[in-house]
Amino acid sequence: MTDFRAIRIDKDSDGQHADYVIMRERDLMEGDVDVDVAFSAINYKDGLAVAGKGPVVRRFPMIPGVDLAGRVTRSAHPEFASGDIVVATACGLGEAHYGGFAEKARLSGDWLAKLPPPLTPARAMAVGTAGLTAMFCVLALERHGARPEDGLAVVTGATGGVGSFAVALLAKAGWRVAAVTGHASEDAYLERLGASEIIGRDELSAPGKPLQKQRFAVGVDTVGGVTLANLLAQTRFDGAVAACGNVAGMEFPATVAPFILRGVSLLGVESVRPRIELRRAAWARIARDLDPCAIDVMSEIISFDDALDRARSIVGGKIRGRVVIDMGLHLPL
Structure with missing residues (x-):
């Protein structure tokens, strides 16, 4: 079993605690597609979850991260194969199912969309939820x-x-x-x-x-x-x-x-569990209409080591635009 790094939220008698941990693939939740996570992003909901300031997390322990993009390493879903570059947003990630603040994820293929060109994984996460x-x-x-x-x-x-x-x-x-x-x-x-x-x-x-x-x-x-x-x-x-x-x-x-x-x-407008057809149509329109330069203006890229502190800072309104987390997989920016 391969070890991987994650930010995990645990709960005990003293309340919620978020920290970096080492996990194993057997620790992942159920799903028919495994993904090596290349990039994630920090959403306001992620900040609330990490800070324990809102009823975001519905089960413990939990890996936060509403958004993720990466490469498929195993698939039992008919629409995806090993090597596909995919993106997932919302669908209960970081709330009821382990999310994107980890180097690996196991997800339902029904939550995934293939990344439409010319979007790169990093820019897809700059877009995100x-x-x-x-x-x-x-x-x-x-x-x-x-x-x-x-x-x-x-x-x-x-x-x-x-x-x-x-x-x-x-x-x-x-x-x-x-x-x-x-x-x-x-x-x-x-x-x-x-x-x-x-x-x-x-x-x-x-x-x-x-x-x-x-x-x-x-x-x-x-x-x-x-x-x-x-x-x-x-x-x-x-x-x-x-x-x-x-x-x-x-x-x-x-x-x-x-x-x-x-x-x-x-x-x-509900964005947590929209119809997959609407989600894919939205990604296609974004890939067609959004100027990559405009995406870059709205975002910055940080390392996974800095993600926990930055997630806490979003709750205080200290983040403009989008913060993208580079997980170090070395897919194209």
């Missing part, structure tokens, strides 16, 4: 019938992982994009991603009227709470907002006014 969620939001708006000529698109939490990709994807699709951020120093970063207007977070974070001046044709909201309520109140007739996050909390202090007086639609 965050970029995939942003793409699901864009696809939801397109299914609604929204078009760039309808007006201004707005993205909240624009310097975060999902928000950054939403700005870039909407701009690539031809939208004029307003990026909402509480970090005035990040204007240049957001403009490089394609934002044409920067809005201060305070403009949307205080309670407002049920209906306000019509401002946006569509929106992608990663924040929730009062911000989402204001976003809906400022959305134009027949507009739509795709909601995918709750950084500001689970409460939604809004009225039905935008829905029944302006025909605004609220589109819920």
Whole structure:
């Protein structure tokens, strides 16, 4: 049996503890595909799990890591063979099933997608659940019938992982994009991603009227709470907002006014267990539309040795964009 390194979360009478450990292949959970993990990434949910600050982990011990990319070493699944380069996001990884913060993974092939060219494993992890969620939001708006000529698109939490990709994807699709951020120093970063207007977070974070001046044709909201309520109140007739996050909390202090007086639609976006067809379509669209340079602007690559400390720091809002973990497998960057 081959030994491998992992970050493992254990729980005892003193609470949760995350640390580096040495594990063996026999320690892996069930699955029909084995993967040598080349790259993973740090998501906000991973930070919560490592810090023990939220009910993320549903069983112990647990290897965190919502995202992973790597090379198949064994497969009993009909769609995959040894040597395939694959990517997995969400699907309970790091929550109920061992995730990507390890050099090896054993997974269900139903959670995997072959990596579409020209994406590399590192750039796929720079995209990860965050970029995939942003793409699901864009696809939801397109299914609604929204078009760039309808007006201004707005993205909240624009310097975060999902928000950054939403700005870039909407701009690539031809939208004029307003990026909402509480970090005035990040204007240049957001403009490089394609934002044409920067809005201060305070403009949307205080309670407002049920209906306000019509401002946006569509929106992608990663924040929730009062911000989402204001976003809906400022959305134009027949507009739509795709909601995918709750950084500001689970409460939604809004009225039905935008829905029944302006025909605004609220589109819920779920990224943990989307249909495999939708997931693969999203990856194909990302590979086609996202400029590799834009992906690189939004990400940095760190070593596995630094992953634990950086995972803890994301909970304090100290990470911009995406942090990719190089596991040292030496697949193409």
